[in-house]
Amino acid sequence: MTGRVATPPSDPVAALLRGYERYAGVADELVDAKGEMRPVWRPFVQHLGRLSRDTVAARFARGDQYLRDAGVFYRLYAESGSDERSWPLSHVPVIVHETEWDEISAGLIQRAELLEKVAADLYGPNKLVAGGHLPAQLVAQNPEWLRPMVGVVPKGGHFLHFLAFEIGRSPDGSWFVLGDRTQAPSGAGFALENRVATSRVFTDFFAGANVHRLAAFFRGFRDAMNGLRKDESTRVGILSPGPMNDTYFEHTYIARYLGFMLLEGEDLVVQDGAVMVRTVAGLKPVDVLWRRLDARFADPLELDPSSRIGTPGMVGALRAGQVAMVNALGSGLLETRAFLAFLPRICEVLMGERLKLPNIATWWCGQSAERAYVLANAERMLIGPALSNRLPFEADGATVQGRAFRPGAHAAVSDWIAAEGPALVGQEAVTLSTTPAYVDGRLRPLPMSLRAFVVRTPDGWQVMPGGYARIGRTKDASAIAMQRGGSVADVWIVSDKPVEADTMVAAPETFRRSELGVLPSRAADNLYWLGRYVERVETAVRLLRAWHLRLAESGTADRPLLKSLGKYLAAHGFDPVQPIAEALAERVDDARSCAGKVRDRFSTDGWMALSDLAAAASAMPGPDHAGDDTARALGQFLRQIAGFSGLVHENMYRFTGWRFLTLGRALERANSMCWTLATFADAKAPEGALDLAVEVGDSLMSHRRRYTVATNRATVIDLLALDDRNPRAIFFQLSEIRNQIAKLPGSDAAGPMPQLPRRVLELHTGLAVLSPDELTTDGLLKLRGATAGLSGLIADTYFG
């Protein structure tokens, strides 16, 4: 049935809904079968209708700004590589009444329970296959059926803990399941971000709109995960495939939100059946892992031997019952398309009841009657690989819509099915409902599917009251048209009564100070190098600025000091005569790459400050603006670096991670000052070099106040090498290194002093007793080598 929404002309929402159509044979979220607006939408649409277009634009921008500031992006993969794109939020939420949602929830909970039973059977007694309820070959030939996991009883007794279901609404208005996500479902974190952004867009309205909050769901999940630990001495880990994964942002976000440790395969090692985290304080056990990487990558020893992101022995640890894996390795099997053909019957067999929520009609072409049916109805079918785990509307290159075959080419379908029948399934070419999106001042219906999330808690399965909606780009409502390039939306489950406002924070009376977490070695390594790289950028910028200032004064680069400085810059990888933007941006990217690997430990502001630095580096003026203009831009850049350092060093809690960041900065600063002084405080250095050193060391004022004379070698060495109060001095930084190392794990051990603190003490003391004339150029170069050696010792001690 096609129908335009009936609205009286005086209605404030009339303009908004003008032209809003319910397409023939397609259900719509906003408009019911009679062509009337569903009551649950009315308050929202009225609110939106009262806002001017400018106001709407401003509010949407507010939501988008939030997402940008939070660093939410998605990664677009193309042949040319991957690309970060801004988050495509469709600001109008999908609104569902709680009564309807309760029905959906009951269906999803039944399905979660069913899938658990199927998993337990397929990795256990195999009664489903023996009973003829599931063809043996769909399991035996399935790459997700992991033989090493057969017979392994999961710790805690359950295979499945966190599930997602892709659901859609049929033309008749009922809901159905498009596919099960059991491997490592993504999207819950994005659902949360969509919620935050959307509630900011509609701040005033949202507060009173009786929208069920998401926090209780996440709290339930967090508590359930924490409850799987054997005691409170360990933390739950999120096992991530790493920054190149398209949902890595979600891993970092949810790790921060739930207080879990973000881990990668190389952070872990298996010893005597237990999974241990490599930390700066040695190996520490972890006994609950929320797995976000596909199972076959988890263990190169027993699963995919080519995996470089796994942990050898992980399967053995699971076999030993030492670690709870959420979800169990091998649960990806349940995502198999062909299973959808058998689950309705299996539900009756295992649960003694019918599916409350049907799944997409599916026929396996390995059975003769089903094969004949698919052939006869090919034009209404999506035909594709039986063992695929893709959702029906996700293009995989192998799935073909039956009607895409030209009428005369029907033989090709039958040939295909005849040749490869058991490898194929036919699925009904479903039609999804449409939901409103705001386009040019009006609402437009676009096709939608919804991802719902279900978690196991000690009190049973809990369904997130909300979800992650995906919205197609074009109005073509057939499912297949829902392609990449679509947008996403928040899902509001609305009650008739006020709902409880809720947050993640525990009730006040249960106050407890969390244990300071252990720091994985890999995270420490990245923080340390982040500190070094940012300092390296700062040094380079100071040197470049000094060059441009002197160029502005003299008008020519053909002076001994400028030449000497140019040579020194070249050794740092910069040619001041060439454009500096690219070289500088590369250095900032080194820092950003390190920060990107520890985003769960890094404030959003700090990350944004680094992004700003990257943008500023790329915008550096070219050689046409050499001299004053460039010097000014570099000066501004230095202030931005100071802003970043301020954010990090003033605001970051003194976790062990902060110490490594600080250590990196101190070591880099000491190292580069050794080199700077060896070059510019040398007897053979050109005139003006001492002043240059003082300027690069940002100590002009200090020098003026401390010494009554103009610069000479003794004053410069005293101020920049031996001073214990000048934060630019080598000695000051060695003190900092000594202090930080003393507070790191392992330094306070009884017995002989370990190598690293001993070496630091040697260097520190060695410098403390020197006078300026005793610290020669040669001595400075040796000291530089010694600090580089310290870096190696730090790596051996903590990052190995």
Added chain:
Amino acid sequence: MLYDITASIDYAYNQPSGLGRTLLRLLPVTVPGAQKLIAGALTTAPAAAERIDRLDFFGNPVTEVAFREATRSASFRIQARVERIAQAPSLDLSPPLKRLAEELYDYDDLGPAAPHHFLGPSERVRPSAAMTAYARDHLAKGETTLAVVQALGGALYQDMRFDASATTVDTDPSEAFAARHGVCQDFSHIMIACLRGIGIPAGYVSGYLRTSPPKGEARLAGADAMHAWVRAWCGVEGGWVEFDPTNDLMVGSDHIVVAVGRDYDDVAPVKGVLRTAGRSASGHSVDVIPLG
């Protein structure tokens, strides 16, 4: 027939290397009615920090060892006494291929001996149009599955050249097939791909061969190292049969089974994650002595 078997695999590295965790499949398996491991021991040098002995999915004995310290050499060694029970020749009870497919469809079981594991693609053996076509060329109408297996194995033996230097442990079967050369691993992988291509479930067997032939018989190829051959499913009545394409014969009491799987990847004698920056060299020796 009773055998005393010793075998060792040795590695030498030119700089200390972290062995990490390693899976070993070197000890003969007990197969009821066909082969019995009377006594056996697997030792490692250096000694392992962790060791677990268990059976894998297919029922093969597997030893998981872990080392904590880096080492310049490693040695894995077994000693075993095995009884191999000669099988009396039996009637060919296998069905023609068309009926094999029906028997397979009706076979509702996922146990380790179920044929379903051995029909689809596996880690090392992927479907290949060339090998499937080759297998089709060697089909004759109305033949039993067993006859097909033997004819195909014989054809491969005729067409392939045994060449120990032409391929490595990592060679892709398609590549070895295109050049029609290789060692027992290649022969077996190729025959498996051919059989699966025409719908016959086929798997990989690793094991040992008796070192010296009985008087008057030729020495079998592959006796100086671990050997490999093929098993094929010949229907509910015909069961699993084993064929050695490198020597063109049905497997008898000269072959001692260590492990069965879908391909080499399931049964690799030494499988592990080695952390080394340097070069390595390996050597191996096998002695299979009949005790009269």
